[in-house]
Every structure is written in C-alpha cells, then in structure tokens.
Amino acid sequence: MKKLFFWLIILSFFSGLSQTNVDKSTLYLDIDSISHLIKEKHIVEANTLSETVLKNVLLFDTNTQLDIYYKLSLSYLHYSYNDEAKKILLAAIPKIKQNNNPEIKGKLYKQLCYIGMIEYDIPSATKYYELAKQEFSKTKQSNLLFNLDLLAFKMYLNLKKYDSALEIATNSYAKSIQSKDSAQSINAISTFIDYYKAIKDYKNVLYYTKKGVEISSNGYQNSYSYFLEEEANVYIHLKKYDSATYFFKKAYRAVANDSSSFHDYKTWRINKLGAELYALLNDKENALKYLALTREYPFENNLKEQSEYLFFKASVYEKIGDYDLALKNLRVYLNLKEEIDKKEAQRYLIKYTSLYESIEKEKKINTLIKENHEKENLIYKSDLKRKFILFYFSLLFLFSILSLFLWYQFKTKKIVIKAENLRFQSVIDAQEKERIRIAKDLHDSLGQNICAIKMMCSNSLNLEDKSNQKLVHIIDETYEEIRTISHNMMPNAFIKKGLVPAIKEMIQKIEDSSTIHFNFEYDFPDTIEENIAISVYRIIQESLSNIIKHAKASQVKIILGKEKKNYVLLIKDNGVGSKELSMTTLINENENTSQKLGIGLKNILSRTKMIKGSIYIDSTTKGTTLRIIF
Secondary structure (H helix, E strand, O other), X not given: OHHHHHHHHHHHHHHHOOOOOOOHHHHHHHHHHHHHHHHOOOHHHHHHHHHHHHXXXXXXXXXXXXXXXXXXXXXXXXXXXXXXXXHHHHHHHHHHOOOOOHXXXXXXXXXXXXXXHHOOOHHHHHHHHHHHHHHHOOOOOHHHHHHHHHHHHHHHHHOOOHHHHHHHHHHHHHHHHHHOOHXXXXXXXXXXXXXXXXXXXXXXXXXXXHHHHHHHOOOOHHHHHHHHHHHHHHHHHOOOHHHHHHHXXXXXXXXXXXXXXXXXXXHHHHHHHHHHHHHHOOOHHHHHHHHHHOOOOOOXXXXXXXXXXXXXXXXXXXXXXXXHHHHHHHHHHHHHHHHHHHHHHHHHHHHHHHHHHHXXXXXXXXXXXXXXXXXHHXXXXXXXXXXXXXXOOHHHHHHHHHHHHHHHHHXXXXXXXXXXXXXXXXXXXXHHHHHHHHHHHHHHHHHHHHHHHHHHHHHHOOOOOHHXXXXXXXXXXXXXXXXXXXXXXXXXXXXXXXXXXHHHHHHHHHHHHOOOEEEEEEOOOOOOOHHHHHHHHHHHXXXXXXXXXXXXXXXXXXXXXXXXXXXXXXXXXXXXXXXXXXXXXXXXXXXXXXXXXOHHHHHHHHHXXXXXXXXXXXXXXXXXXXXXXX
C-alpha cells in the first residue's frame, strides 16, 4: 500500500506538469510529498520533485519563494540529508537580499548556521548566526532569538567553550523564568542538562532532569519522555541501577504515548538505553531484546551516527560476554570510521583546494594590476625625465637611468631572497605541525585502538595456545613500533622540557643501542625561539643519523653554545671521514657549491637557511667536523 501511495503521488505530480497555472497550495502539497519520499528513502524521486518545485516557485513573490526554500530545506534536514538542504539554502541567498521580511530571512540564516555547526565550519556558522540574530532583532518575537541562542549554545558546547555555553544557558533560563513560558523553561533546562553532561557533573544533571520532569509532566508529554530518559541515564552513570531501571520503565511507557514527529527516533533511543542498562545488569536476555529493537536505525545516511552505534553494539556484546560479536562489530566500526575519515579528508581537500585556487587567482590579478600600474608610472617618469634631461642634462639622465637599474636589481634580488626564506619557513613549519599531528594521532588514536584489540584478544583467546601467544606478541611489537615512530617524529622531552633535555634523551638512546660514546657540552638559553630550537634539534638528529650510518665512529662531541653575537653548533666525530666533504664550506646560497648533496645534507642545509646560518665542514680520515654559525 505504501508503494502504491507514493507512485500515485508521483503520477499526480507529473500530470500536474501539463497545467500551465501553478498555485501556492500545489507547491506546499509537493513539499509534503517530498518529505514522505525522503522518509521512505526514495531520494532520487524526492530530488526530481524538488527541482520542479524550485522552478515553479520563481513565478511567485520573494516572500513565497523564501518560505518554500525554508520548508523544503527542513524536509531534507529532518532526515539528515544536509548536503541537499545546503544547496537549497545557498540558492536562496540572492533572494534574501531582495526581501524585507526579517523573520523568514532570519530563519534561513539560522538553518545555514546549523549546517555550518554540523560540518564543523565554525567561521560559516558564526557568520550566519550573526546575520540571523540581526534579522530576528528586528521582529517582536522574542522566541526566535531565544531559540537562536540555544543553537549558539550547542555550537559552543561542541567547541568545548564551556564558559560561553554556560553563560547562554544561564541567560536563557533567566529569560524563560521572566517570560513565564513553560516551553522556554523546558528548553533552557535541557541546555543545563547538556552542559553538565559534557563536564560530567552528574549531580547537577540529576537536579535539572528532576526539574524537567516536574515541569513537563503538566501537559508537555513529548518533553516528559525525554527528561525521564535522561534521569534513567544519569542513574546509570551513578551506578544506581535500581533507580535507573525504575525510570527507564517510566520513560519507556512515556515514549509509547509520544505523538511527536520524533517518535521513531525517541523509540530508538529508549531501546538503546534499555540495551545498555540490562547489559550492565548482566541480564543477557533483556539486553539482547532491546538491542534487537534498535536495528531500525533512524539515520542510515549519517555515517558518523552509524559508526557510534556500531561501537555501542560492540560495548553491549562485550558487557554480556559475547566477545565474538563484540569484536565483529568493532571491526566494522573501525572500517566505517576509516571510510568517514577518508570522506572528511576528501571534503576538506576539495574545500581548501578551491579556496587556495581562488586566493591564488586573486593574487595573480593583484600582481598584474600592480605590475601594470608600476609600468605606467615608470613610462610616465621616463618620458618626463627624457624630455627634461635631453634638453638640459644628458649626462645626469644617463646617471639616473643607471642608478634606477642598479636599485631595481638590488630590490628584486632582496625580494626574491625574502620570498625564498618565507617559502622555506612555511614548508618546514608545515612539516613540523604535520609531524606533531601524526605523532599525536599515532600515539592517542592508533595506540589506544591496538590496546583495545590486545585487551579483547586477552579476554577472548586461549593464551596457552602458541598461535595466540604469537598474535599477542605481534600486537605488542606493533604497539612498541608505533610508540617509536611517534617519538621520533616529535619527542615528548622536546615538547615538555625543551631543546637541551630532548638532545640529551636522543644521545642517551643512541648510547644505549650502540657503542658510540658522546660528550655533550652546552651553554644555550631556554628562551630560544621555537622554530630555531626545532631546526637545531633536526640538524643534530640528521647529523647523528649520518654518523651512525656512514662514519664508523666510536666518539662524538657535540657543543652548543654562544660565540660573540652568534650561536654555534659543533658536531665532531672520530670516524672515517668523506672525500666528497673534505674542506667544504656551505653557506646560505646553495648555488655557491658545485657538489651534489645527499638528502641528509640537503635537509641540514635547508634547516640552516631557516635560521640564517652558515655551515663549515672539515672531513678527513681522522673524522668529520660540522660547524654551524647562526
């Protein structure tokens, strides 16, 4: 019957295309049809009907157009089709500027603010929040500004700006008390619950859930079920399972009587809570019963929500002792999370590539305009000077031209050198930031995942079996290798204590794993600039790597100190030396040396350029001395 109903809608829509006149009621009926199609996941048909609605809406005034844009975007947002909603809202922007209705303009801006929050595009979310606030301030409806502030509260909470979030929650609650509006009070209390849940203050969460239950029990049935559910949830966190069970059952009955448009979602949430509760109570039968009821997932097109749900299922199976299903769901979760990360990376790559290209185009246009302007000025000045000097001072003219030419050459060279240094700076800064990010991701995310896998293997596998022992051993080796890679990319000692402790730690590790003996002397300030400290650390790291690989040295001396107005880094070993490096002087101008440099020496030279230093190398059969002055 459902399929027949939707095909009838489609047929009625296409038959309506033959009519030359379209009235408003037809458009609004089409929007209702689109909502049904989206709900039943007929997204292609919904998009086709949407395109027709957007074409027909152009026949009406801007107020009607904006209202249609708003309601159509809501149909998509309600089922988390955010990209489609965003396209509709962005298409409405030119129409907004032609309209004088602040309420509908503010609502459209509010929707764009919401999408910016979902996409973690904070500049966009902030921009549209301010525009919506500006429009709503022109109306006499205080409820519009109140709900907009609640949206800003969620944005600050997601950004973990808890002070700003608490300030909005407190002001919203005060406004609701002043207006004596129970609906506003319920919404304001919900913000307090979200805030205290975020900071894990469950005592205050319990206080406001009870307050919410008290207010919503007087005619606000849809909110009543939410507060009962939150009360059950907080008792779970407090490990008061008897109270949690009591309020869960009350919430379950309240959800059954819920008649709001979010009934399906609330049913899914309460079943999810039941699965978690009974898993904690080790009631396997009830846990599996409620878990089975969560299979009708309300956000199938939202990969992030799906991944969180899979992780939840894995945790329930683990609590009830079904480790095979727990591991299976955890694997699917990890695969889906990897897919999400790839899509997110692709989205940001496209976004920032296009942003970069637009900036580059703008730079080229500005450069061309500037060059044309400079050429015009030069032509004008040259003509003026030529007329003046040819008549009076021909010798002075030649001298002036020569001076201008020399000045231009000097200035151009200076600009090129400065641009080159900035390029080196940006590349190396980006490398260091990426090193820190990757090191943190390896340590925090991948390391934790491997620990979780080891724990699951330990709990579910027979460790007396040699193959299982080998598996656990491989997991341990993998974890240690990740720690080593993370540490090499950016040592903790450098981040926490500074340059000198990091160098000492590096030396100690090499001494522990080799026969090389080090002598490290230093007289170096702790307040040195971070980019200089990083460059010095990387130079020493690269040099020691080369010594270990090629020098066959048994002793290495490192001196880091100050000489007059400059700093000096000296690295000396007693190895076999190198003919290619014998009596070599490398300075900032790479073209001044004719030697073919290896990758390691190129890296050292690049780092030295960054700190505006010069390199002096003396290599003989008795060893190699590297001296850097910066």
